[in-house]
Every structure is written in structure tokens, then in C-alpha cells.
Amino acid sequence: MPAPLERHAKGYRIPGTGIHLDPLEPVMHAVISHAHGDHAAPGHEHAYCSEGTAALIRKRFTYPARHLHAIPYGEVFELNGVPFSFHPAGHILGSSQIRWEHAGKIHVYTGDFKREADPTCEAFEPVRCDVLITETTFAARDKVHPDAAGIIASIPLPEKANLMIGAYSLGKAQRITRLLNDHIPGIRVMIHPNMHDYHKVYEQMGFQLGPWEPFRRELFRQERGIAYLVPPPTLLNYRKGTHFIRAFATGWDEKHELYDFALPVSDHADWPSLIRTILESGAREIYTIHGDGQELHDAEELSGLSFSFID
Numbered sequence: 001m002p003a004p005l006e007r008h009a010k011g012y013r014i015p016g017t018g019i020h021l022d023p024l025e026p027v028m029h030a031v032i033s034h035a036h037g038d039h040a041a042p043g044h045e046h047a048y049c050s051e052g053t054a055a056l057i058r059k060r061f062t063y064p065a066r067h068l069h070a071i072p073y074g075e076v077f078e079l080n081g082v083p084f085s086f087h088p089a090g091h092i093l094g095s096s097q098i099r100w101e102h103a104g105k106i107h108v109y110t111g112d113f114k115r116e117a118d119p120t121c122e123a124f125e126p127v128r129c130d131v132l133i134t135e136t137t138f139a140a141r142d143k144v145h146p147d148a149a150g151i152i153a154s155i156p157l158p159e160k161a162n163l164m165i166g167a168y169s170l171g172k173a174q175r176i177t178r179l180l181n182d183h184i185p186g187i188r189v190m191i192h193p194n195m196h197d198y199h200k201v202y203e204q205m206g207f208q209l210g211p212w213e214p215f216r217r218e219l220f221r222q223e224r225g226i227a228y229l230v231p232p233p234t235l236l237n238y239r240k241g242t243h244f245i246r247a248f249a250t251g252w253d254e255k256h257e258l259y260d261f262a263l264p265v266s267d268h269a270d271w272p273s274l275i276r277t278i279l280e281s282g283a284r285e286i287y288t289i290h291g292d293g294q295e296l297h298d299a300e301e302l303s304g305l306s307f308s309f310i311d
């Protein structure tokens, strides 16, 4: 069977169509799953993405794609004779699975996705297909994400100190803002300037995050009960202070001398979610991408399906 995607100098390409998925260098036709920097890039002649992704891309890049086409979820659009549609992936605002029909088969590329409830983005929708291309960031049997609400609710919030939380500016910061507001009564959320625009796009697209305000140094010094969200490099550059403790929101549950504890909140599918998603798709041909999929290829739960890597 020919692979449904081929690696190309500019990213992945659907063979024989001239259409690229998530290319990082300018191309003629780019179909983009979501606005994270390892999937979205500026400068394409024609870029196609969901409405939420388009809103974020316009903030993210100083110049937009020359022709940025925002397509509502579920609406079919045709490129070089190939029908495409976007379906929610539950990863961040606007994140999409990409569905297309080619060579007599229905294909779905999951992009980054998660199945956990997250009120800050559109919920993942299972899509039936013949060929599924899935991300495998956490494709290990022992990788089962803990409940995010429980993690946030059990943060050891000291009376004499504030919290500084490292979180990626797009996606994670908005989800953590909402989780803090929902699960820590009375918390006051301050955010780094890099996050303002993204917070506002989320709210404009109808996803409420709860109260938040720009960072103010004097207040952070003088008052307590504040959680300050910063991008990871800012967290790692801050010297340990006596008036705050440092946490890092990461699905990897990493320990590090530069922060006091990890908040294992992930926006990628864990093992049970990967199994469930593959089974619900009805696909007989599975391709894995973005991560090490070997354990998934060998999974008993999925025996009888055909597995291959896209490298």
C-alpha cells in the first residue's frame, strides 16, 4: 500500500496532489491542523484551516498567509480535486483533524489531539475513516494522564507565597487559567504579556477563561493568593524567590531543579485515548506519526489492524 503521506523537505505531502499538511516552509497549498509553531507557519500562497486556527494564526505571525482560508468545522472544500474537511481535535482552540478522500479511501490525520474534557476548546469528534494517521506523543501503555481538575485542585497553595506557573503561551496558558479559576476558590490569575492576545482570541471565539489580569510586579510582591502564568523560558530564568513557588505545566511530568513541582496537565492523547480513537475510527489501516508508535503497533487491543510508520 502506498503511504497516504510522504515526507517532503517542507513537511508532509499527499502523494500526487501537490497538497501539504502542516508544512513549516512556504508552499502553494497548506492544510493546517492547528496554530502551534511546529504545525503552523506563515507565508503560504494558500493556507486552509479552521476558524479558530485562523484567528490564532493572525495573532501569531506578524504577516498572515497571503490567502488564509478559514473553513468552518465539517464544511467540505476541494483542493486540486481532493475534498477536505476539518473536525475538532480537542487539543487547543481551533485544533482540527483533517479528513480527505483520495485514491478511493477516506483518510483522517488527527494532528495533535486529546479526548479529555476541556472547556477551553472544541471537543474532539470521532471521524469514521479507512486510513487513520495518528499522533503518538504519549503512545506508551503506562501513560495515562491524571485528571487535570484534580491536579489543579490539589496544588499546595502556600499562605505566605504566590505561585508562578510555567505554561506554553498558546493553549496551555488558557487551559490553566480556566482550571485555576474553576478549581481554586479566590485565586487571582495574572498572565505574562505574551499570552494576552491568545487569551483574548479564546474569549472572542466564545471560550470563557474566568477572570485574569496583566502581571503587575508590585502586587505580585506585596499580595498573596496570586498565580502568575509565564512562558517556560521566563520560569526557568527566574531566580528562586521567597515570595513565590514555581510549577511547570507539562504532560511529561518532568522533575527539574529550576522549579518546585510539575503540573502534569497534558493536551495530547494518552494510551487509553489512542486505543479508543483508533477503534472508534473504524479504520483498518493505521499510520503513526510524531512520536514512537511501536508500542501501539504491538498492542493486543488493536490486533488485526495494519500498522505502519510515516517517517
Ligand SMILES: [Zn+2]
Pocket (backbone or CB within 6 Å): 034, 036, 091, 112
Ligand atoms: Zn500542538
